Each structure stands twice: as C-alpha cells, then as structure tokens.
Amino acid sequence: MTDQLSPARLRVAPSPTGDPHVGTAYMSLFNLAYARKTGGQFVLRIExxxxxxYRADSEQQIFETLRWAGLPWDEGPDVGGPYAPYRQSERLDTYRPYVERLIADGHAYYCWCSADRLAQMRAEQQASKQATTGYDRLCYGKTREERAELPGFTDEPVVRMLVPDDVDLHFDDLVRGPVSAPRPDDQVILKADGFPTYHLAVVVDDHLMGITHVVRGEEWISSTPKHLLLYRWLEFPEPRFAHMPLLRNTDKSKISKRNNPAARLTWFREEGYLPEALLNFLQLLGYPPVHEETEVATFDEFVASFEWSRVNTVGPVFDIDKLNWLNGHYIRSLTPDDLARRIVEHLQQTGVWPAEPDPADVELLTAATPLIQERLGLLKEALPKLQFLFTADADLVVADDARAQLRDDAGQVLDAALAALGGLDSWDHASIEATLRSALVDGLGIKAKFAFGPVRVAVTGQRVSPPLFESLELLGRESSLNRIRALRETL
Known part of the structure; x- marks a missing residue:
C-alpha cells in the first residue's frame, strides 16, 4: 500500500476503437489530479x-482531444518514457512468460472449446436459471488429445485462469471503502490469436509500469477480485483501487455514444465548449464544489482540495444545462483578444475557415468579438452572430421574420437614416449613435425601441443582432449605406 503523501503513478488506458469517450477525459481528470497532488506521474497507455x-485514426483522436481538454500525460506512446512501449500491441512478448508461469503453477489452463460450444453452454445455463454461471471447466485437467475426443473442439485454444472456490471477493476501495464483488468465472487471459485479454494485460502492464493507483469506472468492480488474484499469483505488489461512479443520462441510464452525442469527447470541441469549462464540469460530476460559494473552480484549485474520500459514489447525471452555464461563465472571463483567438481556432478546427484564414477576416472578427462576448454561449455561435460582417452587400439576405416585423413607417425611417448618415463626417459608433438618435428619435418622434429596428434589419438581415452602432462602425460607411438603400428599395 502506497503512502498517500508519496508520489503516485496513475494511468488512463483507452482503447482506440472509435471516437474517444467523454469518460476517458473524466477518468483522466481524476488520475491527473491525484498525480499532481502527490507530485507523481500520469501515464497514457493505449490498450x-x-x-x-481497432481503428487506426482513433489513437490520434485520443491524443488530440485529451491535449485539447488540458489533460497532458507525462509518459505515453507519443512522448515516450522509461517504461516504453506504451501500446499493448507492441508489448506482446511481455505477456507470454506470465501466462506460461500461471499455467506451470496450476493457476491457468488451456481451453479448446469452440465458440458454438460456449454459446450453447451459456444458453443452457440461462434456460435452467442456475445460480452459478460461467465456464463449466470442461477442458480443465485434460490434454489436447483428451479434449479433442469430446464435442465442440477447436484447434486454437485460449488460456483461462483457474479461479479457486475460496477466492477473496472483498477489497478496500479508496472511494467506496470496503467492497464485496461478485464471484468471477474462469476468465480468458490469452486469446487464440496470441493477444492477451484486458484482464491479464492490465495487471502485467500496471505492475511493470509501476502504477500505484488504479482509478477506473465502477463497472470494473466485478473484475477486481480476479485482478487481485493475478497480482498475488504473480507476486506483484497490489495497487490501490478507486472505482469512480459512472456518468449517466438524465434518465439515469449509462451515457453511451450510441444514444447521446455528448458521450463523444470530440463533440465538445465541435460544439465550441472551452476546455476549462469541460474540466470544471467533469470535476462537479465526480466531486463536490471546491468552494462553498461557487461551483466554478480551476484545475489547480481542484488539485489542491483533492481527497479520495470526497469523491461521489452515486452516478452523476450529465446535465448539459450546467455545462452551458459554465461555458458562458468562462467565455465572459476571457479577454476579448483571447476569445477571438479561440473562435478563430474553432473555425479552423471545424473546417469553416481554412487553416490559413484571410488576415483581414481575422482582424475583423477580433474587432467584433467584444460585441458578442456577453451573449455568447458556445464558440460555434460566434460566426452566425457576426456573419453579416463577412457577407458581401449583394449577398445579404433579409430573414423573413425580420422583414415581417418592420412597421409601416420603415421606409420613412430608412430615408431619414440615409440622409443623416450620408453627411456624417466621423464614422465611429458614438457619432453614428448621436446622429441616428437625432434624426429618428428626435426628428421623427419615434420611440428608441422602434426607431433603430429598420436600420438593424437593413445592415444585418436579422431581427436581433450585436449592438447596432458598433456593428455599423465595423461594417463601414459604404456597406452600411448600400444595405440601407437596398432594403429601402424593396419597401
């Protein structure tokens, strides 16, 4: 057992079988937090x-999304480390000696049962509703020749661990305290293709990489007794275990990529969430607020407060409304220039803008960002709010709902706006506002809440837009007057 104050080594070990799951970031967050808390190391291993x-592109997605989320690793396939290689497929020669040792010591045996025979066995067990299910040990104690004389034989055996009848089903969990797990059956530890199963590889790799704390989802509680058996049989020191609550949908079902887009870690980047908001959200799913007065806390503050005893044991509900609120908070906490930079990066990453955008477009977006910062919820909302600035005058389309809400005096308003703005010497938002107020509110006697609507619709094509006078300034005199004339001609 490792002293809590000594440097801990923790790992996350995702499988590259598709888009990275948000649970990978969730587990990485708690692993990384404890590694930083103890001055230890956080390892990324690809299982x-x-x-x-297996999907070849999935591994790169894991690297990119975890880095984007602000969850860097100290050792891994792409950065190396003292326990390389960090891909299990590159470690195959590592596992076989341990399998042979388990067989020699009587803790494992060859199984030649075919897939059809195993399926029939399971069906019969389910039909009879017997209390104990799992492999029936038909192959245990038999030579290949003896087993070949019986039905359901295959030439390519697997290796199974021999779980003793008196297996200890209890262990101490850092999150849950004393835990009692169900009895495991004779788990396959080496597949017919020579690849180890998760259960053997994870124990061997965690030992050889010096992992002191295994932090994983609660669905692995049932596997812990057989992992502890392997540790003891192989005479490895046992790590501490911490089983985190599973992330759940609002209906309390387990969050999955099949029924919830938010289960994909890449989804958060595509939607335009800030990584610091996502990390804060994941903290709150597994841990009480760091501060009594607010749910907002940085990763460093989370690390400073971290204690395993405070981790939730009940599966947290994945509340997107909470995440949206946090994202809005973090967006408003950025400087306008930093926010503009992130919007540009988002547009590049999602392919809306090219990898090398027009410098003039970047400059215009940066200047316009302060106009939308207070009302921006997601980075992906930025360009639609500002699209009128990046649209040619001739291509601007006035939305039907915007045109429908124009009052009967819209033509008169636009005529007065054209006359007033046409003679304006200084094209800045303060001068524009003063001129339009004088011409429309004072000159025409129209209430301010109605006076500027036609001008807004003319220059943006929308009923709702960023602040009007600042928008006119950024759009420029020529485009502003062209658009006001264009709408006037249609009335």
Missing part, C-alpha cells in the same frame, strides 16, 4: 489488443 474493433 489496442482488441484487433477486431
């Missing part, structure tokens, strides 16, 4: 032994 579901 790619499931070759049937």
């Amino acid at each position: 790619d032994t499931d070759r049937a579901r």
Whole structure:
C-alpha cells in the first residue's frame, strides 16, 4: 500500500476503437489530479489488443482531444518514457512468460472449446436459471488429445485462469471503502490469436509500469477480485483501487455514444465548449464544489482540495444545462483578444475557415468579438452572430421574420437614416449613435425601441443582432449605406 503523501503513478488506458469517450477525459481528470497532488506521474497507455474493433485514426483522436481538454500525460506512446512501449500491441512478448508461469503453477489452463460450444453452454445455463454461471471447466485437467475426443473442439485454444472456490471477493476501495464483488468465472487471459485479454494485460502492464493507483469506472468492480488474484499469483505488489461512479443520462441510464452525442469527447470541441469549462464540469460530476460559494473552480484549485474520500459514489447525471452555464461563465472571463483567438481556432478546427484564414477576416472578427462576448454561449455561435460582417452587400439576405416585423413607417425611417448618415463626417459608433438618435428619435418622434429596428434589419438581415452602432462602425460607411438603400428599395 502506497503512502498517500508519496508520489503516485496513475494511468488512463483507452482503447482506440472509435471516437474517444467523454469518460476517458473524466477518468483522466481524476488520475491527473491525484498525480499532481502527490507530485507523481500520469501515464497514457493505449490498450489496442482488441484487433477486431481497432481503428487506426482513433489513437490520434485520443491524443488530440485529451491535449485539447488540458489533460497532458507525462509518459505515453507519443512522448515516450522509461517504461516504453506504451501500446499493448507492441508489448506482446511481455505477456507470454506470465501466462506460461500461471499455467506451470496450476493457476491457468488451456481451453479448446469452440465458440458454438460456449454459446450453447451459456444458453443452457440461462434456460435452467442456475445460480452459478460461467465456464463449466470442461477442458480443465485434460490434454489436447483428451479434449479433442469430446464435442465442440477447436484447434486454437485460449488460456483461462483457474479461479479457486475460496477466492477473496472483498477489497478496500479508496472511494467506496470496503467492497464485496461478485464471484468471477474462469476468465480468458490469452486469446487464440496470441493477444492477451484486458484482464491479464492490465495487471502485467500496471505492475511493470509501476502504477500505484488504479482509478477506473465502477463497472470494473466485478473484475477486481480476479485482478487481485493475478497480482498475488504473480507476486506483484497490489495497487490501490478507486472505482469512480459512472456518468449517466438524465434518465439515469449509462451515457453511451450510441444514444447521446455528448458521450463523444470530440463533440465538445465541435460544439465550441472551452476546455476549462469541460474540466470544471467533469470535476462537479465526480466531486463536490471546491468552494462553498461557487461551483466554478480551476484545475489547480481542484488539485489542491483533492481527497479520495470526497469523491461521489452515486452516478452523476450529465446535465448539459450546467455545462452551458459554465461555458458562458468562462467565455465572459476571457479577454476579448483571447476569445477571438479561440473562435478563430474553432473555425479552423471545424473546417469553416481554412487553416490559413484571410488576415483581414481575422482582424475583423477580433474587432467584433467584444460585441458578442456577453451573449455568447458556445464558440460555434460566434460566426452566425457576426456573419453579416463577412457577407458581401449583394449577398445579404433579409430573414423573413425580420422583414415581417418592420412597421409601416420603415421606409420613412430608412430615408431619414440615409440622409443623416450620408453627411456624417466621423464614422465611429458614438457619432453614428448621436446622429441616428437625432434624426429618428428626435426628428421623427419615434420611440428608441422602434426607431433603430429598420436600420438593424437593413445592415444585418436579422431581427436581433450585436449592438447596432458598433456593428455599423465595423461594417463601414459604404456597406452600411448600400444595405440601407437596398432594403429601402424593396419597401
């Protein structure tokens, strides 16, 4: 058992079988927090032994999304480290000696049962509703020749661990305290293709990489007794275990990529969430607020407060409204220039803008960002709010709902606005506002809440837009007057 104050080594070990799951970031956050709390190390290991579901592009997505989320690792496939390689597929020679040792010591055995025979066995167990299910040990104690004489034989055996009848099902969990797990069956530890299963590889790799704390989801509680058996049989020191609550949908079902887009870690980047907002949100899913007066807390503040005893044990509900609120808070906490930079990066990353955008477009967006910062919820909302600035005058389309809300005096308003703005010497928002107020509110006697609507619709094409006078300033005199004339001609 590792002293809490000594440097801990923790890892996250995703499988590259598709888009990274948000749970990978959730587990990484708590692993990284404890590693930083103790001055230890956080390791990224790629568990790619499931070759049937392996996807070559998935590994790169794991690297990119975790880095984007602000969850860097000290050791891993792309950065190296003293325990390389960090891909399981590159460590195959590592596992076989341990399998042979388990067989020699009587803790594992070959199984030649075919897939059809195993499926039939499971069906019969379910039909009879027997209390104990799992492999029936038909192959245990038999030679290959003896087993070949029986039905359901295959030439390519797997290796199973021999779980003793008196297996200890209890262990101490850092989050949950004393835990009692269900009895495991004779788990396959080496597949017919020579690849280890998760259960063997994770124990061997965690030992060889010096992992002191295994932090993972509560669905692995049932596997812990067999992992502890392997630690003891192989005479490895046992790590501490911490089983985190599963992320759940609002209906309390487990969050999955099949039924919830937010289960994909890439979704948060595509939607335009800030990584610091996502980390704060994931903190709150597994941990009470760091501060009594607010739910907002930085990663460093989370690390400083971190204690395993405070981690939630009940599956947290994935509340997107809470995340949206946090994202809005963090957006408003940025400087306008920093926010503009992130909007540009988002437009590049999502392919809306090219990798090398027009410097003039970047300059215009940067100048316009302060106009939308207070009302921006997601980075992806920025360009639609400002699209009128990046649209040619001839291409601007006035939305139907915007045109429909124009009053009967809209033509008179636009005529007065054209006359007043046409003679304006200084094209800045203060002068524009003063001139339009004088011409429309004072000159025509129209209430301010109605006076500027036609001008807004003319220059932006929308009923609702960023602050009008600042928008006119950024749009420029020529485009502003062209658009007001264009709408006037249609009335």
